[in-house]
Amino acid sequence: MHTDFDRCHRAVQSKDLRFDGWFVTAVLTTNIYCRPSCPVRPPYARNMRFYPTAAAAQRAGFRACKRCRPDASPGSPEWNVRGDVVARAMRLIADGTVDRDGVTGLAARVGYTVRQLERLMHSEVGAAPLALARAQRAQMARILIETTEMPFSDVAFASGFSSIRQFNDTVRAVCDLTPTMLRNRARTRFGQTGSAGTGVMSLRLPVRAPFAFEGIFGHLAATAVPGVEEVRDGAFRRTLRLPNGTGIVSLAPYPDHVQCRLVVDDFRDLSAAIARSRRLLDLDADPEAIVEALGSDPHLAALVAKAPGQRIPRTVDEHELALRVVLGQQVSTAAARTHARRLAGAYGKAIDDPEGGLTHVFPGVDELAEIDPQHLAFPKSRQRSLNALVAGLAGGSVVLDPGCDWDAARAQLLAIPGIGPWTAEMIAMRGLGDPDAFPGTDLGVCAAAEQLGLPAAPRPLIKHSAAWRPWRSYATQHLWTALDHAVNHWPPKEK
Template identity: 60%
Template sequence: MMLDRETCLAAVASRDARFDGSFYTGVTSTGIYCRPSCPARTPAHHHMTFHPSAAAAQAAGFRACKRCRPDAVPGSPDWDVRADTTARAMRLIGDGVVDREGVDGLASRLGYSVRQVQRLTLDELGASPLALARTQRAHTARILLQTTDLPLPEVAFAAGFGSIRSFNDTVRAAYASTPSTLRAQRRSPHATARPDRLLEVSLRLAFRRPFDPSNVFGHLAATAVPSVEEWRDGAYRRTLRLPHGPGFASLAPRDDHVAATLHLADPRDLTPAIGRCRRLLDLDADPVAVDAALASDPALAPLVEAAPGRRVPRTVDGEEFALRAVLGQQVSTAAARTHAARLVQAYGVPVTDPVGGLTHLFPTAEALTNPARDALAGPDSRFATLVGLARALDSGVVDLSPGADRDAARTALASLRGIGPWTVEIVAMRSLGDPDAFPARDLGVVKGAERLGITDLDAHATRWRPRRAYATQHLWAALDHPINHLPQEDS
């Protein structure tokens, strides 16, 4: 929801980076739009207009500021927190669904008519789904122009444009520069992708401060499935199953950004790859709001003060994590990794890592609908649960995509044999991105609460709503476990 004018004016006057991505400032005297924290001289109040999205600012005739790069800000935290149709639509647009399936495909996934979806985004964001996707394409094009040597027509195609003319017109309108001019601004040359070589793209992933990388990167490294994930040279690396082919992501925490290096089989997958990496690390969160809410509880306040900006480790693939959650039922982290590694070797798709030791994509749900019994050690009940979940995912009975209805997904999961409250809540937290998911019976959560002197956890946790997933990170961090620390050396 768009903020009132006085709040926007105050945010711009104080250059408050917390609002970057929540609204955009159009300056009528210059014709540019900026992020609230833009370091340029603050314009007079009567020269400022405010817009709920970059697409809305561009539709109003403004071009992106070359100094503050408003197209590179974190996304609005609303789209992660909220579970309504508009939020679901924004998550799908961010995953590139409009580029691949059009607005008709977006509406179909949401179960609404095209007209209804257009009305929803126009009312809240001041732009249609197509305009929102077009702004995203311009941002993708700028990254490709400034980080690769792809020929301009290939950049246009990879960014999702249907013609060279629309590519040129959109880039010019967004940045007041031609594609050739943007290409000339790149800082260093990069090799062009060849048929036998993956395209390499290096970029910075922005976040709102504070950002504590210890638990999110520590969790990902400690639970990494061999062949699919690894910690190498100070970065978490993993394979990606993308719409047009496999990819690899390398993510390393820095003081003011996350350094990302992507290797893609198809440049059209740049937009979904970036979106999935951002979602994995919870980079669009509003840590100040989260920390303020949790710190109001005296039991959590010392932990929040000691480690502000904790994020919730999520996933790049909702189905993959759900399957892994079943493998982790009532076993140690090490055992869950071992079970997952066996499935990967038996049913994962082999890939060739250009720089590391990754060898497979995690198996799809379809590949696990009828696996051999000896592919999974452990009781028959866990094997049956895994197969039942795989079949439910493959058939669409359970939807864990970025645009999934969270309530419907919870209900569908809970109806499956062997899926209890712990699994539902862990999947809701990691696959669905529900900020209020809470695995109350998780052993680490229970022990962490005991460490803090919390006796009635269910009653006490109500004061953490609707951010119980973040409270969970602090409860886990109350214990000494590898998930709470950055690895000290390569594994």
């Protein structure tokens, strides 16, 4: 979008919040870059330059606006609706792959050489993977500086910097303020910041409006695995398995943001935990585009108008979601929760949760290599499917991660005996975030379709769904909201 000067200029002139995260506006006369919605008076058009990312603006020598804080805007929805190599790389960078595995590891994950990937990234987003990761570290540092009382040495470590000097230099270059000045400004504007050095952090996750949070939070609550997930005090809480340890996240929805409270074993995991929390709630979606596309179908128009801004209930761990979908094949929601609880209790790492009732982290595939059949109280055929999926994920013949190829993942899943189109589409939709996945054989989808006068049989319904592309995952979520089911109740009804 940043290449369309007139469109970007109109968005800046109208201070349109919908475009925050799509691009940033750099001002030649001040050497500052801003969100499109920055409240300051827009500069003359001749002094504007538009960049696709904060990293690209920083690379060009601009620093972040102190008023609108463009480095804290929602992420671009573009990277979540595309399946090409640049979008896959952007999703992996957001998950912290560069900090953990370097650019070489990132390139290997997407199947390109480092040189090829850097050329593509420069062409598409105006910055190399290292610059993008640097911008992400700076954003993480700013969040920690402004919302916690962590010592700056811990902030630097948690943000992924290799030294205090690198941390100080980057913060000054990006924000034109020292870390101390940033913290003092936050205290003046927002009052006292968070607790010091306890591994606890509280922050607001920005979200694009409209945000129909009842649908996604209702779904997460209805499918919550006891011990791994719970609803408490108006928040959805769950455990996290992170690169350097474990964590617990508490997420409470509001119309324009989600209040997030994080507890982690290792500060280095904060960035990954925040990225995965955003992914779980699909916070970087583009609701305006979805509403416009789906609202044009007369069958869906009333549903879309009733609750615009639906999000897809996603996951913090693609492997976990895939295993849970297989456990839930041809059984009720309650039975699926029971099967998952047994696995978590038997194989997941035990954790301590002083603030609630969480007891275990859902196990990884390495912990499920040899599952005792006594923990699999369902048919032998599904046991074989689950074991084959575990083996495929562990051995690499099935690749499910933020940067995987969606179509290749479907093919790998369908090659496993007992995994059919419904399972593959549910994993693509909720696990991988493919916006165009469509589980057309889902009983709930078919029942809702019949209520709305749409074809109730899977084949004609799938044919009709072509009109909803590339937003069929969101059409699925809207269809589910037409049903009287627990997934549509937030807060959950008392049992």
